[in-house]
Amino acid sequence: MATILSRSGPFTDPDYTPEFGLESLVTSKVLVLGAGGLGCEILKNLVLSGFRHIECIDMDTIETSNLNRQFLFRSADVGKSKAIVACEFVSRRLARRGLTIVPHFCKIQDFDDDFYSQFSIIVCGLDSIEARRWMNEKLVSLAATTGHIIPWIDGGTEGFQGSVKLMIPTITACFECYMKLVPVQTTYPLCTLASTPRLPEHCIEWAHELEWPKRYPDMDFDADIPEHVDLMYQLAKERASQFGIEGVTKAKTLGVVKNIIPAIASTNAVIAAACCHECFKFVTSCAENMRDSMYYNGETGVVCVSDPYDKAADCAVCASLPQDYVIEEGCTLAQFVAGATQKFGLQQPLFFTAEGDLYNSKKPDAFVTDIPVVKLIPFADRVAKMQINIVDSSSPSTLKLVLRVE
Amino acid sequence: MNDNEVNSKYDRQMRLWSSSGQKRLVGSAVCVVEANAVACETVKNLVLAGVGQIVLLDSERVSEEDLATNFFVVAEDTGKLRGECVAKHLGELNPDSAVLHEKTPFESLLTDPSFWSQFDCVVNCRLDPCVRLIDLLWELSIPLLHAHSIGLYSLVRLYCEERTMVETHSSRADDLRIDAVWDELQEYVDSVDEASLAEVPYSVLLIKVYQEFMREHGRRPSTKEARQRLAQLGDEENVEEAIKKAALVTKRSSELNEELAQLMQEKVDLSTASSFWILVEALKQFYEKHGVLPLSGSLPDMASNTEEYLKLQSIYRAKHETDKEELTKLALQLLTQHNRAEQIAESEIELFTKNCSVLEVHRGSKKVWSSDMLSESNPVLQNTNIYFGFLALNTFYKEHKRHAAPKDQSEVRALAISELCRWETLKSFPDGLELVLDELLRAEGTALHNVCALTGGIASQEVIKILTNQYVSFDNCLTFDGVRGQTGSWKIE
Numbered sequence: 001m002a003t004i005l006s007r008s009g010p011f012t013d014p015d016y017t018p019e020f021g022l023e024s025l026v027t028s029k030v031l032v033l034g035a036g037g038l039g040c041e042i043l044k045n046l047v048l049s050g051f052r053h054i055e056c057i058d059m060d061t062i063e064t065s066n067l068n069r070q071f072l073f074r075s076a077d078v079g080k081s082k083a084i085v086a087c088e089f090v091s092r093r094l095a096r097r098g099l100t101i102v103p104h105f106c107k108i109q110d111f112d113d114d115f116y117s118q119f120s121i122i123v124c125g126l127d128s129i130e131a132r133r134w135m136n137e138k139l140v141s142l143a144a145t146t147g148h149i150i151p152w153i154d155g156g157t158e159g160f161q162g163s164v165k166l167m168i169p170t171i172t173a174c175f176e177c178y179m180k181l182v183p184v185q186t187t188y189p190l191c192t193l194a195s196t197p198r199l200p201e202h203c204i205e206w207a208h209e210l211e212w213p214k215r216y217p218d219m220d221f222d223a224d225i226p227e228h229v230d231l232m233y234q235l236a237k238e239r240a241s242q243f244g245i246e247g248v249t250k251a252k253t254l255g256v257v258k259n260i261i262p263a264i265a266s267t268n269a270v271i272a273a274a275c276c277h278e279c280f281k282f283v284t285s286c287a288e289n290m291r292d293s294m295y296y297n298g299e300t301g302v303v304c305v306s307d308p309y310d311k312a313a314d315c316a317v318c319a320s321l322p323q324d325y326v327i328e329e330g331c332t333l334a335q336f337v338a339g340a341t342q343k344f345g346l347q348q349p350l351f352f353t354a355e356g357d358l359y360n361s362k363k364p365d366a367f368v369t370d371i372p373v374v375k376l377i378p379f380a381d382r383v384a385k386m387q388i389n390i391v392d393s394s395s396p397s398t399l400k401l402v403l404r405v406e
Numbered sequence: 407m408n409d410n411e412v413n414s415k416y417d418r419q420m421r422l423w424s425s426s427g428q429k430r431l432v433g434s435a436v437c438v439v440e441a442n443a444v445a446c447e448t449v450k451n452l453v454l455a456g457v458g459q460i461v462l463l464d465s466e467r468v469s470e471e472d473l474a475t476n477f478f479v480v481a482e483d484t485g486k487l488r489g490e491c492v493a494k495h496l497g498e499l500n501p502d503s504a505v506l507h508e509k510t511p512f513e514s515l516l517t518d519p520s521f522w523s524q525f526d527c528v529v530n531c532r533l534d535p536c537v538r539l540i541d542l543l544w545e546l547s548i549p550l551l552h553a554h555s556i557g558l559y560s561l562v563r564l565y566c567e568e569r570t571m572v573e574t575h576s577s578r579a580d581d582l583r584i585d586a587v588w589d590e591l592q593e594y595v596d597s598v599d600e601a602s603l604a605e606v607p608y609s610v611l612l613i614k615v616y617q618e619f620m621r622e623h624g625r626r627p628s629t630k631e632a633r634q635r636l637a638q639l640g641d642e643e644n645v646e647e648a649i650k651k652a653a654l655v656t657k658r659s660s661e662l663n664e665e666l667a668q669l670m671q672e673k674v675d676l677s678t679a680s681s682f683w684i685l686v687e688a689l690k691q692f693y694e695k696h697g698v699l700p701l702s703g704s705l706p707d708m709a710s711n712t713e714e715y716l717k718l719q720s721i722y723r724a725k726h727e728t729d730k731e732e733l734t735k736l737a738l739q740l741l742t743q744h745n746r747a748e749q750i751a752e753s754e755i756e757l758f759t760k761n762c763s764v765l766e767v768h769r770g771s772k773k774v775w776s777s778d779m780l781s782e783s784n785p786v787l788q789n790t791n792i793y794f795g796f797l798a799l800n801t802f803y804k805e806h807k808r809h810a811a812p813k814d815q816s817e818v819r820a821l822a823i824s825e826l827c828r829w830e831t832l833k834s835f836p837d838g839l840e841l842v843l844d845e846l847l848r849a850e851g852t853a854l855h856n857v858c859a860l861t862g863g864i865a866s867q868e869v870i871k872i873l874t875n876q877y878v879s880f881d882n883c884l885t886f887d888g889v890r891g892q893t894g895s896w897k898i899e
Contacts, residue, residue: 001474001854004557007812009848010841011558011889041859044477048855067415068454071499075415093480159422160867160877164891189643189709198715199707243712255421262421265451266870269863277856277888287558290891298867299575300878302562304886304893 001050004286011287021284025050026098028120028283032056033108033135035086037263038125038155040072041272043086043101046123047094049280055102055119057111058083069265081105108135113142121283122152123275127261129182136167136175137317143169144321151282155275159262160299162271165309166278166289170318173292177312185259200240200247204256207235223258232257270296270304313395322387322400327373329405333359334369336403340390344399349392353377358388374405382406416456426753427874428456432502434873435459437525439512439539441466441489443475443853444555445531447862448869449496450478453503455870460496461525463508463515464489475855522546527872529553529865533800533851535774540565544772549872553865556799557849558888559792559842560861563898564868564879569768570682572757573876576764580706582609584616585626586659586698590721598714603639607708607718608648611636615648616655629653643709660697669767677744681737684750685758686765688736692729700729700759730759768881775829776898780836789894791842792885798822799846809851818843845889857888864893 005021008014030051032042035058046054062070062077062085072089073082083103091101104111108131116122116138126132132154143149154165154175167174192198193206212221212232222228233253240248254260274294281287292309313319327336337359341349351358358376359367378385384403391398414420420428434457438445441464449460468483468491478495479488489507497505515521516538522528528543529551530536543550549566587595595613598606615635619627627635632652639645662670670690674683693699703726705719734755741748758765774797779790798821802810810818822843823835864884871877884895 001852003850003852004848004854007848009558010844045856045859048475048477064415065417067500068417068419068456071450071454074498093477095481192709196709196711196715198710198712244716245712251417251421254417260418260421263418264422264867264870265454266863266867269447269451269866270860273856273858273860273863274891277854277860278891280854280856287889294891298864298877301880302864302868302884302893302895306891 005284009287013285016285021286022050024283024285026052029053029055029118030279031116031119031122032125033122033131034058034125034127035082035103036060036066036125036127037069037268038157038272038275039082040070040086041268042123042125042155042276043072043090044094045273045276046279047090047096047099047101049276051283052098053100055104056083056087057104057106057108058086059105059107069263069268071265113138113146116142116150117146117148119150121279122150123279124152124154125272125275127156132175133179139169140174140318140321147324153275153278153282155271157263157267157271159264160267160297162267162296164271164274164278164294164296166282166292170321173309173311174315174318176317177315178293178309180312197239197243197245200236200245200249200252201256203239203243203245203248204232204236204253206239207232208257211235211239221257223254229254229257267296267298270298314397319397320400322402324404325401326404326406329374330372332370332372333367333376336373337361337369340401344390344392345394346390346392347394349390352389353386355386373403377403379403379405419455423870423874423876427876430874431456431870432458434526435461435524436869436873437461437463437522437528438531439463439529440531441492442472442531443855443858444553444560444861444865445529446476446478446492446496447859448529448531448553448865449492449505450499451863451866452869453496453499453505455866456500456502457869457873458502459504459506461506461508462489462493462496463510463512465509465511471852475853475858477855516542519546522548527551527869529869533796533803535563535800537774540772551865551868553861554796555853555857555861556796556846556851557854558845558857559795560857560886560888561793561796562861562865562868562880562884564770564882565772566768566770566872566882568770569766569872569879570680571766571768571875571878572682572761574761574764574766574878575876576761576878578764580704581659581699581702581763582612582654582705583659583698583701584609584612584654584657587613587617588725590724594717594721602714604642604644605711606644606714607705607710608644608651609654609705609708610718611639611644611648612651612655627655629656647709662693662699663763665767666763666765669765676740677746681748681750681754682758684737684740685733685755687740688733689762691736692733699762700733701726702760702763703727704760726759730755733759766878768879770882771898773898777829779896779898780826780839782837784896786894786896787836788838788842788887788890789885790896791836791839792887793883794822794826794839795842795846798825798843799851801825803851810847811850812844812847815844815847818847854888857886860886
C-alpha cells in the first residue's frame with residue numbers, strides 16, 4: 001500500500017501527490033454498516049488498507065450459522081454483539097499506531113445527522129433493503145440540505161452472486177435509483193396455500209401464514225426459538241401428508257419462514273474486497289474509481305463487470321431535490337432562462353414559483369424578461385427565499401432550483 | 407441436507423452444494439504454495455467452508471510486507487517461520503479443518519510426486535507459474551490453480567487436463583416433453599375432459615393444443631397460434647400460465663444443445679475412461695434409440711389442484727425411473743464389453759440422468775500462452791495485457807532476483823517485446839500494454855490487501871467447485887483489473 005501510494009501510476013489523477021494519498025488515509029473517518037458476512041471482511045480490509053479511524057454499527061448478535069463465513073467469530077461468541085466482538089478482534093489482531101475502531105451495538109436508525117456528518121465515507125454491508133433505503137434517504141437529504149456529501153459504497157451478496165454500488169449522494173445514482181433492479185421476493189397466492197398446495201413450500205407457508213395464528217392465537221411465531229420452529233415444522237408436515245406432498249424438512253421449513261439466503265465466504269470476500277478497494281481509491285485518489293456499479297457471478301465461470309448506471313429520472317428520493325443554482329448580481333430573467341435552458345438541456349420549459357408563473361417559453365411575449373431576477377423573487381442573504389420549479393418535456397420530474405447570488 | 411444439520415454452521419452453504427458437496431469438502435486435502443496474502447485469503451475461505459486438510463508450503467520468514475498485507479500474522483511474528491504463524495491463526499477459524507505447515511523448500515519437492523499425490527487440488531500463489539509444477543501435476547491429474555497479485559492487478563489460472571461436470575446447477579428450462587408424449591402421459595392427457603380443464607397444470611393444456619393443431623394441420627403450431635387456441639379455454643389461472651408459456655410448443659424435445667451434441671461425438675477410450683464417459687456413451691445410445699434424452703423427472707410448479715399436479719408429477723417421475731434403468735443397463739453393458747469389473751454407483755447415475763441435458767466438459771491446456779491472445783479482436787484485451795504483464799515481470803524477477811520498479815521501465819518493455827515475439831508475430835506493441843506494464847512497475851512487486859482478498863475469494867470459490875464437483879469452473883484464465891473494477895476471462899487453448 002505504501003509503495004503504490006508513494007508514486008503516481010498511468011491511471012492516477014495528474015494532481016495526485018503521495019503526501020495527499022497517505023494523509024487522506026490516516027485522517028479519513030470511515031463508517032462501516034454491518035458486522036456480518038461482509039462487515040467482518042470490510043473491517044479487516046479497511047485496516048489493512050491503511051485506514052485508522054473506523055466505526056461500525058450492527059444491531060445483531062452472533063449465531064451458529066454465521067460461523068461459515070463471519071471469520072472474526074468463534075463458537076464461544078454465539079449470543080454476543082457482532083459489532084463489539086468484530087471490532088475488538090480486528091483491533092487486537094491488527095494493533096498499530098493510531099488505530100481506533102469503535103463499535104456500536106444498535107440500529108443505524110438510532111443515530112442523527114450530526115453523527116453521520118462526522119464521516120468522510122461509508123462502507124455498507126447490510127443485509128436488509130429497508131435499512132439501506134433508510135440510509136440512502138438520510139445521506140441524500142444531508143447532501144441536499146447541508147451540502148455535506150458523504151459518498152457510500154454498498155455491497156450485497158446472495159449465494160455465488162453479488163454486487164457493489166459506489167454512490168455519491170445527489171451526484172450519481174442513489175440506492176433508490178437501483179430499486180427497480182431488485183428482484184421481488186417470491187410469494188405464493190393465498191388460494192394455493194389455502195386449497196391447492198403442490199410444493200413443500202406451499203405447506204410451510206400455509207402453516208406460517210394461515211394455520212399458526214389460528215392454532216396458537218396467543219403466541220407470536222419467533223423463528224429464533226427452536227420449539228416454535230419444531231411446531232411449525234409439525235404443522236407443515238401434517239399438511240403435506242394430508243395432501244400426499246413430499247419434501248417438507250426442517251431445513252426447508254426454516255429456509256421459508258426465515259427467508260434464508262444462501263451465503264458463502266468466497267462471495268463475501270470478493271464483494272467486501274471490491275467495496276474496500278473502491279473506498280481506498282476514492283479516499284487516496286491513487287487510481288480512478290470504477291463506474292457506478294459492479295456485478296459478480298461465480299456460479300458458472302467467473303463474471304465480474306462494472307458499468308455506469310444513470311440516475312433514475314423518476315427517483316422518489318434524489319430526482320426531486322432542489323439544486324443550488326448560482327447567478328450573477330444583475331442577471332436578468334432572460335439571461336437566467338437562457339442559462340438554465342442550456343445547462344439542463346431544456347426544450348420548452350415553464351418556470352414557476354409558489355406564487356405563479358415566472359416564465360413560459362410557449363408564451364414568451366407574456367413576460368417581461370429584461371428585469372434582474374433579484375427584483376422578481378425575494379432574496380435573503382443572497383439566497384432566494386423561494387424555490388423555482390421547472391417543468392419540461394425533457395424530463396418527467398420537476399426540476400427545482402434554489403438561486404444564489406455570487 | 408438432513409434435519410440434524412439444521413442450524414449447523416454450514417447451513418448457509420449447504421443450501422447451495424447440499425450435504426453431498428459438504429461431505430466432499432470435509433474429505434478433501436488441498437496444498438497451497440507460498441503463504442502470502444493471496445494464499446492466506448484463499449485458505450481462510452476454504453477453512454471456513456470446512457475443507458478437511460490444508461497444507462501450506464512455505465519456507466519464508468515473516469516480513470514487514472507480510473504485516474502490511476496479511477491478516478494472519480501479528481507484529482510478534484516478525485522473523486519467525488511464516489507458514490507456521492499463518493497456519494496457527496488460520497487453523498483457529500474452524501476446528502473441523504486441519505491447517506498444516508510444510509517447510510521443505512518448494513524446489514526440492516518438485517522431484518517428489520508422492521508429496522503432491524496426497525492432494526485433491528493445488529494452489530500456487532507465487533509469481534512464477536512454474537512450468538515444472540504444471541507438468542508434474544498434469545501427469546498426476548491433480549488440478550492446479552495459479553493465483554497472484556501485484557498492485558492493482560491479479561491473475562487466476564487453472565491448469566487441468568479435463569473437467570467433467572454433472573451437477574452444474576444450470577437453470578435451463580424444465581423438460582416438459584410437449585411434443586414427445588409417452589404412453590402413460592398420453593393416457594393421462596386423454597383422461598382430462600373439458601369439465602376438468604381448469605384443474606390441471608398448464609403443460610397438459612399445451613399438450614392438448616399441440617396435438618389438436620398437429621391433427622388439423624400436420625405441423626406444429628407457432629407460439630401465436632397456440633396462444634389463440636389457449637385463449638378460447640377460458641380465463642382460469644392455469645390458462646393464463648399456459649398462454650405465458652405458449653412458446654414451449656415450439657421447443658423440439660429431440661433437439662440437443664450444441665455442447666451436448668459435441669460431447670457425444672468425442673472419441674474416448676472406454677476401456678480406461680472415467681465413469682462419466684461410460685455414461686456419456688450410454689446416453690448417446692439411449693438418444694440414438696429414442697430420439698430424446700432420458701427424462702430429468704422434475705416438474706416446475708404449475709397452478710392446478712393438488713391431486714392433478716401430484717398425478718402428473720408421479721407420471722414424470724415414473725418415466726424418469728424407467729429411463730434411468732435403461733441408461734443403467736446400457737452403462738453396464740458398456741462396462742462388460744470393455745472388460746471392466748467396476749460398478750457405477752446408483753447415486754451417480756441418478757445425478758447424471760437428472761443433469762444429462764446440462765453437462766459441461768472443459769479441456770485444459772498446459773500452455774502458459776497461446777497465439778493471437780493480444781489481437782485487436784480480443785474482447786478482453788486489457789485483461790490479457792495484465793496476464794502478459796505478470797509473465798514479463800516473472801521473467802524480469804528470475805533474471806534479476808528482485809522485483810521490477812519504475813526505473814526498469816525501458817528494460818521491462820524491451821523484455822516484453824522479445825517475450826511476445828516468441829509467441830506472436832507483432833506489428834506493433836499491443837494497445838494498452840505499456841500502461842499496464844507501468845502500473846505493475848509502480849507496485850514494485852508489492853500487493854494491496856483488497857486485491858489479494860478479492861483474488862483469494864475467486865481462487866477459493868474455484869477450488870470449492872473442483873472439490874465438490876458442482877457448478878461450472880472458469881475456463882481457464884482470468885485477470886482482475888483493479889482500475890476498472892472488473893475481471894475478464896478467456897481460454898488458453
